[in-house]
Amino acid sequence: MAGKTLYDKIFDAHLVEEKEDGSGLLYIDLQLLHEVTSPQAFEGLRIAGRKPWRIDANLATPDHNVPTTKRDGGVAEIIDPISRIQVQTLDDNCDDFGILEFKMNDHRQGIVHVVGPEQGATLPGSTVVCGDSHTATHGAFGALAHGIGTSEVEHVLATQCLITRKMKNMLIKIEGDLGLGVTSKDLVLHIIGVLGTAGGTGYAIEFGGSCLQKISMEGRMTICNMAIEAGARVGMVAVDQITIDYVEGRPFAPQGEMWQQAVAAWADLHSDADAVFDAVVEINAADIIPQVTWGTSPEMVVAINEHVPNPANESDPVKVDGINRALEYMGLKADQPITSIQLDRIFIGSCTNSRIEDMRDAAKVALGRKVAASIKEAIVVPGSGLVKAQAEAEGLDKIFEAAGFEWREPGCSMCLAMNPDKLAPGEHCASTSNRNFEGRQGNGGRTHLVSPAMAAAAAIAGRFVDVREMMEA
Amino acid sequence: MNIFNQHTGIVAPLDRANVDTDMIIPKQFLKSIKRSGFGVYLFDEVRYLDEGVADQDCTNRPLNKEFILNQARFTQSSVLLARVNFGCGSSREHAPWALEDFGFRTVIAPSFADIFYNNCFKNGLLPVVLSEDIIEQLFVECAATEGYELSVDLERQRVTTPSGEEFPFVVEAFRKHCLLNGLDDIDLTLQSVGAIKAYEEQRKKQAPWLFGAIKGD
Ligand code: SF4
Numbered sequence A: 001m002a003g004k005t006l007y008d009k010i011f012d013a014h015l016v017e018e019k020e021d022g023s024g025l026l027y028i029d030l031q032l033l034h035e036v037t038s039p040q041a042f043e044g045l046r047i048a049g050r051k052p053w054r055i056d057a058n059l060a061t062p063d064h065n066v067p068t069t070k071r072d073g074g075v076a077e078i079i080d081p082i083s084r085i086q087v088q089t090l091d092d093n094c095d096d097f098g099i100l101e102f103k104m105n106d107h108r109q110g111i112v113h114v115v116g117p118e119q120g121a122t123l124p125g126s127t128v129v130c131g132d133s134h135t136a137t138h139g140a141f142g143a144l145a146h147g148i149g150t151s152e153v154e155h156v157l158a159t160q161c162l163i164t165r166k167m168k169n170m171l172i173k174i175e176g177d178l179g180l181g182v183t184s185k186d187l188v189l190h191i192i193g194v195l196g197t198a199g200g201t202g203y204a205i206e207f208g209g210s211c212l213q214k215i216s217m218e219g220r221m222t223i224c225n226m227a228i229e230a231g232a233r234v235g236m237v238a239v240d241q242i243t244i245d246y247v248e249g250r251p252f253a254p255q256g257e258m259w260q261q262a263v264a265a266w267a268d269l270h271s272d273a274d275a276v277f278d279a280v281v282e283i284n285a286a287d288i289i290p291q292v293t294w295g296t297s298p299e300m301v302v303a304i305n306e307h308v309p310n311p312a313n314e315s316d317p318v319k320v321d322g323i324n325r326a327l328e329y330m331g332l333k334a335d336q337p338i339t340s341i342q343l344d345r346i347f348i349g350s351c352t353n354s355r356i357e358d359m360r361d362a363a364k365v366a367l368g369r370k371v372a373a374s375i376k377e378a379i380v381v382p383g384s385g386l387v388k389a390q391a392e393a394e395g396l397d398k399i400f401e402a403a404g405f406e407w408r409e410p411g412c413s414m415c416l417a418m419n420p421d422k423l424a425p426g427e428h429c430a431s432t433s434n435r436n437f438e439g440r441q442g443n444g445g446r447t448h449l450v451s452p453a454m455a456a457a458a459a460i461a462g463r464f465v466d467v468r469e470m471m472e473a
Numbered sequence B: 001m002n003i004f005n006q007h008t009g010i011v012a013p014l015d016r017a018n019v020d021t022d023m024i025i026p027k028q029f030l031k032s033i034k035r036s037g038f039g040v041y042l043f044d045e046v047r048y049l050d051e052g053v054a055d056q057d058c059t060n061r062p063l064n065k066e067f068i069l070n071q072a073r074f075t076q077s078s079v080l081l082a083r084v085n086f087g088c089g090s091s092r093e094h095a096p097w098a099l100e101d102f103g104f105r106t107v108i109a110p111s112f113a114d115i116f117y118n119n120c121f122k123n124g125l126l127p128v129v130l131s132e133d134i135i136e137q138l139f140v141e142c143a144a145t146e147g148y149e150l151s152v153d154l155e156r157q158r159v160t161t162p163s164g165e166e167f168p169f170v171v172e173a174f175r176k177h178c179l180l181n182g183l184d185d186i187d188l189t190l191q192s193v194g195a196i197k198a199y200e201e202q203r204k205k206q207a208p209w210l211f212g213a214i215k216g217d
Helices: A006-013 A039-047 A081-097 A112-118 A133-141 A150-159 A184-195 A217-230 A241-247 A256-266 A317-330 A356-366 A385-393 A396-403 A452-461 A467-472 B027-031 B094-102 B114-121 B132-144 B173-181 B185-190 B193-206
Strands: A015-018 A024-027 A030-033 A058-060 A127-130 A144-147 A161-164 A168-175 A203-208 A234-236 A279-284 A291-293 A301-303 A345-348 A377-380 A428-431 A446-449 B006-013 B079-081 B106-109 B126-129 B149-153 B158-160 B166-168
Touching (some): A006 A015, A006 A144, A006 A203, A015 B193, A030 A112, A039 A081, A039 A150, A081 B027, A112 A127, A112 A133, A112 A217, A112 A385, A127 A150, A133 A144, A133 A217, A150 B185, A161 B185, A184 A291, A217 A241, A241 A256, A345 A356, A345 A452, A356 A385, A356 A452, A356 A467, A385 A396, A428 A452, B006 B132, B027 B094, B079 B132, B079 B149, B094 B114, B106 B149, B114 B126
Parallel strands (some): A030 A058, A030 A127, A127 A144, A168 A203, A345 A377, A345 A428, B006 B079, B079 B106, B106 B126
Antiparallel strands (some): A015 A024, A024 A161, A291 A446, B006 B149, B158 B166
16 A cells, blocks of 8 residues: 555544545644634524534634734724724634633734744644635644635534545645745745646645755745645645744643653654655746746746736637736736836735744845835734744844834734725735735735745835845845 | 525526636625625625725615626526636635525536535535536526526426426535535534544544643633
8 A cells, every 4th residue: 555645644643534425524623713704603603502612722813904003002993893893703702712812912913824833833743724715824834724614613613623525635846945035935936836826726735845844934834825826725844853843842832741742743744755646746946036926816927037928928818818807907018027017015924924034034135225215105014923022122123114114013914905004006016925816905906926035125126126136235 | 504405596697707706705894793794795896886895885886787786687686607617716605695695595607616615505505517518508598588597406406497408417415415404514513422522532642732732821
């Protein structure tokens, strides 16, 4: 018999019961909750007179609606009354059911996908779900993690299980090293460009190869976070010493003797050498240079030294139609150099790129430079209160402010513009988030996805530039 | 959960491929803490000429007269006829909630996005997959006949046209059973309480660090 993949191992270890029709009951170790997709689930529990199966398998924090400007006044000060009620409802539900929540002004609050790993709640070999498609982030820890709908949030609260089916296995093997100034974000954008937005549909993707073995946990989280942008609900990386070093000593991670026991158990969290994948994609890291999306889907991505595509060079009529629609929405011309795209706003943040390493990458570029006068607003939104505190301890906030960036409070912010941080119609934004769909960052807004270093460089230049030029300078 | 057995209703043809969940229900409406009331915001960006805000009263908003659901012959429709990859995009369950709340009981299309398809069954909304050729035929018939209706019979797995033509469709046995009987997934899973508890006991021994760690200080 062939060996098992990492995904197979974790899936099999959590299978409570297999049904005749091929679906199974999967045991869930951790559910992360936020204010947007949980209220109806809690209401459902209440109506049915049910209680959460296990309080200690849940962790909540508000992130989507919270303001990122001064908010000492707490929830009562959220201006939009509907956002306010949603955040208040999460607080009330967690209080009622006894679920641990980092409330808006708790120093540990932040984006769920930043908070879980940072607290050691996300552990190797565990199953993690959240009512949010970017839950794939947690797969960076050799965990099985994916997004679910609200009915499933309620189902997991009530039963600690999920009714699910096994996915197919895909290995993305990345060999070689990333060049100077090229980050995990560029790598994953490049991968999405290769696979396409539906290339991973139905698969659990494992990212492997020699390149991955040198990438930090922050970088691995950025990569797994965007697996969903290639259509895959699951992205994961095998456990190694980098994983273990990151987890050790975190508040909810095992301690003492139990830590030793856990580390021993985690040694098996990798695909067996003879495991068979349904699909394998090979990527050469050295080929990649900084990436920029030009269109309205993450697969519409090119390198910084390239041009906006020309539909005339495309033969597939569906693609031609897609390019034309995207060009019109984005207000771009075919064959225009990427470096000629002028920007209005800069957003450094989101569950893709708001961890300490991202802050450092951007600050390095901002140091001693000034945001271009043509930029209306450049905001840096740390992913959590702890990231913010760490960045401030390193003086990064001062570097950003001296350069003309705004240093904000943690939350999802302009990633999806449910709070007041939004683009105006027609504005171009260099954003470190994960989706460039029409209207994602505000009605009519035009999003370009890039790495934190590239976003900082774009802020300085007022247009896209190859950040590597600034590094050599 | 709502029971779905047999339904006959007026067909609204939405002639557009890749309709995403953002189009079905835009993000500003996700701020609601309720499960109902999304019907008036269904397809908000194409249905109204102004920009919608959450919890707004829609009675006096300017309508996009071109949009099918604003045309008198379709306002009472309960069967949505759609094109490929319906429901792609985010995992928001607000999309099936909005369709249901508007009055749709079933969506018929050549293909659906995975999470949306799954979410429909959890809300008593039946997604029916028919081939692109048949869908094309239904679009043509619908355009030609005012008050065009289709019947969807889940028990027999058949869609029937007004002329009596029948098209079979496939649905997983377990999902069909749940919809026909209005069974709640949670009730069903709770029938396995014994198995869940047994798993949990064994897991506690193997990986004790996954239990009891998350708590307040
Ligand atoms: S940062 Fe963006 S993608 Fe991530 S959870 Fe928040 S809204 Fe979703």
